Amino acid sequence: MKRNKxxxxxxxxxxxxxxxSAMIASIxxxxxxxxxxxxxxxxxEVAKHRPDIVxxxxxxxxxxxxxxxxxxxxxxxxxxxxxxxxxxxxxxxMAREGFTPFATTYAVFASRRAYDFICLAxxxxxxxxxxxxxxxxxxxxxxxxxxxxxxxxxxxxxxxxTIIDPCDALEIEQAVPAMADHKGPVYMRLxxxxxxxxxxxxxxxxxxxxxxxxxxGPDVLIISSGFMTMRALEAATALEKDRVKAAVLHVPTIxxxxxxxxxxxxxxxxxMVIVAENHTIVGGLGEAVAADLLRNGITPNFRQxxxxxxxxxxxxxxxxxxxxxxxxxxxxxxxxxxxxR
Amino acid sequence: MTSxxxxxxxxxxxxxxxxxxxxxxEVQGQGYIAQALGVADVLAVSYFHAMNYQPDNPEWEERDRxxxxxxxxxxxxxxxxxxAGIIPEEEYITYGGDDSRLPMSGMAAYTxxxxxxxxxxxxxxxxxxxxxxxxxxxxxxxxxxxLFSDGELDEGSVWEAAMSAGSYGLDNLIAIVxxxxxxxxxxxxxxxxxxxxxxxxxxxxxxxQRVDGNDIDALVKAFDAARHTTEKKPRIIICDTxxxxxxxxxxxxxRNHFLRVEADEWAKALDVLEAGRAK
Numbered sequence: 001m002k003r004n005k006x007x008x009x010x011x012x013x014x015x016x017x018x019x020x021s022a023m024i025a026s027i028x029x030x031x032x033x034x035x036x037x038x039x040x041x042x043x044x045e046v047a048k049h050r051p052d053i054v055x056x057x058x059x060x061x062x063x064x065x066x067x068x069x070x071x072x073x074x075x076x077x078x079x080x081x082x083x084x085x086x087x088x089x090x091x092x093x094m095a096r097e098g099f100t101p102f103a104t105t106y107a108v109f110a111s112r113r114a115y116d117f118i119c120l121a122x123x124x125x126x127x128x129x130x131x132x133x134x135x136x137x138x139x140x141x142x143x144x145x146x147x148x149x150x151x152x153x154x155x156x157x158x159x160x161x162t163i164i165d166p167c168d169a170l171e172i173e174q175a176v177p178a179m180a181d182h183k184g185p186v187y188m189r190l191x192x193x194x195x196x197x198x199x200x201x202x203x204x205x206x207x208x209x210x211x212x213x214x215x216x217g218p219d220v221l222i223i224s225s226g227f228m229t230m231r232a233l234e235a236a237t238a239l240e241k242d243r244v245k246a247a248v249l250h251v252p253t254i255x256x257x258x259x260x261x262x263x264x265x266x267x268x269x270x271x272m273v274i275v276a277e278n279h280t281i282v283g284g285l286g287e288a289v290a291a292d293l294l295r296n297g298i299t300p301n302f303r304q305x306x307x308x309x310x311x312x313x314x315x316x317x318x319x320x321x322x323x324x325x326x327x328x329x330x331x332x333x334x335x336x337x338x339x340x341r
Numbered sequence: 342m343t344s345x346x347x348x349x350x351x352x353x354x355x356x357x358x359x360x361x362x363x364x365x366x367e368v369q370g371q372g373y374i375a376q377a378l379g380v381a382d383v384l385a386v387s388y389f390h391a392m393n394y395q396p397d398n399p400e401w402e403e404r405d406r407x408x409x410x411x412x413x414x415x416x417x418x419x420x421x422x423x424x425a426g427i428i429p430e431e432e433y434i435t436y437g438g439d440d441s442r443l444p445m446s447g448m449a450a451y452t453x454x455x456x457x458x459x460x461x462x463x464x465x466x467x468x469x470x471x472x473x474x475x476x477x478x479x480x481x482x483x484x485x486x487x488l489f490s491d492g493e494l495d496e497g498s499v500w501e502a503a504m505s506a507g508s509y510g511l512d513n514l515i516a517i518v519x520x521x522x523x524x525x526x527x528x529x530x531x532x533x534x535x536x537x538x539x540x541x542x543x544x545x546x547x548x549x550q551r552v553d554g555n556d557i558d559a560l561v562k563a564f565d566a567a568r569h570t571t572e573k574k575p576r577i578i579i580c581d582t583x584x585x586x587x588x589x590x591x592x593x594x595x596r597n598h599f600l601r602v603e604a605d606e607w608a609k610a611l612d613v614l615e616a617g618r619a620k
Binding site: 054078080081083085086088089090091092093094095096097098099101116117120121124125 | 448449450456457458460461463464467468469470471472473474475476478479497498501502504505508
């Protein structure tokens with residue numbers, strides 16, 4: 001969108017307003033079941049029998065749900081100040097000495113500011129550091145300073161690093177012990193605060209590196225990660241009204257990618273494949289899936305639902321999700337358009 | 342400490358470290374020789390006076406950690422590790438070669454005794470914060486030493502670490518800054534003025550000393566003070582060193598961050614070093 005800061009907006013005093021509620025914006029709808037701070041509570045649980053687990057943050061304990069861990073284990077909590085390079089290097093130093101640090105900040109700061117430290121101090125030696133970052137993709141209305149729209153693109157090129165993009169509170173609860181058990185560095189995109197709870201309805205169990213088919217259908221296959229799986233499931237329900245039967249394959253582990261499952265599902269003939277992600281269209285799950293399918297001679301009709309290759313607007317999250325096509329309504333509409341052609 | 346050569350003086354050790362470094366330099370015909378010669382006395386005092394380690398067990402849990410932030414100083418640390426008996430002396434010939442355990446820039450995965458992967462400058466001190474905090478969690482009596490350079494003081498992450506070490510009162514951390522006033526683009530003070538260093542680190546709540554880094558007696562005193570002070574502060578020893586110390590015709594070269602040395606000059610350098618020792 002072209003902006004001109006010297007053009008005064010049209011002000012309608014009677015217009016209803018969506019609150020930006022920027023930093024702590026929840027992606028949960030008002031009628032949705034949620035759980036508070038699933039990461040913090042899950043980490044406290046795992047840490048009960050894992051004295052090697054320590055928690056570090058760069059002045060964002062409260063906004064990454066690490067405050068739950070801090071309050072439960074004050075002597076295992078390290079406040080590194082607003083210094084993300086130091087945060088990652090300190091975590092690396094502690095991992096060298098046998099601890100399992102969970103280091104939290106926002107995804108923008110980890111991916112952009114601390115990249116060199118994650119690369120060399122952590123990933124190059126496959127150290128056991130778990131990087132847990134809030135505000136992935138478009139989950140805040142603060143604008144590009146806080147919107148980590150390209151974090152996966154940045155981290156996918158990093159050898160040794162496992163990347164997880166969980167969908168809901170249940171998955172975060174299940175992913176935390178799996179991360180702790182995994183030997184090596186992990187980056188998790190965190191949903192924090194009151195996090196939607198959906199996957200319990202699907203009898204879901206997270207497995208590191210595994211994609212899960214949440215529903216099947218012959219007309220279209222939606223491959224998705226993060227909260228876009230929630231949107232994909234809602235879109236699939238909406239599409240039923242038009243007698244479109246959609247399958248939804250949830251891919252919470254972006255790297256290493258469960259290529260066997262993705263190829264198997266994408267190779268079923270007659271289904272359009274749509275990859276939906278809360279990330280720029282460049283370098284995320286969509287391109288990872290496309291490249292793998294092409295390399296393996298699987299060439300379905302392929303579409304991507306992702307954020308545009310732009311610096312995104314500030315504003316209220318529901319407005320922005322609509323604007324950039326990742327709300328359930330926008331997504332459903334586009335899928336219908338693609339299928340009707 | 343090393344089991345071999347108990348009766349050698351620290352000056353002998355420094356001489357040997359310089360010799361090992363020159364011999365590795367000759368293998369490549371060039372390199373960070375001036376830094377190695379300059380920091381040899383600091384390494385001699387670190388490895389043969391201050392530090393606790395077992396040469397045949399480089400990962401001994403009770404060892405003092407030595408984190409080399411300046412990856413290109415690897416040649417200097419390899420020389421010290423050879424002298425300490427952690428790396429076999431005959432391996433010097435592989436320096437910088439294919440499949441060598443002694444790559445040009447120091448990496449933890451390649452070399453026994455190399456604790457971290459340096460080279461992306463400004464990472465060592467922040468890493469040392471993590472190691473020092475972890476040693477404290479383990480109630481270890483070990484020290485964490487971290488060697489970095491004056492040029493690295495340009496990196497903001499060094500100051501993030503400086504602030505946090507002072508804030509945490511990390512009294513098991515001993516930072517060593519090699520102030521040789523030379524970096525890639527020329528004399529350090531002409532790149533960014535990092536002085537005055539003593540009041541800077543004092544202001545960050547560090548136990549701060551500044552010594553002639555080529556004066557072994559002064560170094561011994563400084564390392565002793567750093568280890569034995571009861572102040573609950575991180576310790577820093579700012580060492581003013583001379584690039585290429587001990588080989589006068591290399592000391593005299595103006596741009597000696599990365600030295601090219603002619604084939605016939607290596608023997609001459611070793612001779613000059615030997616002659617200086619006899620004085």
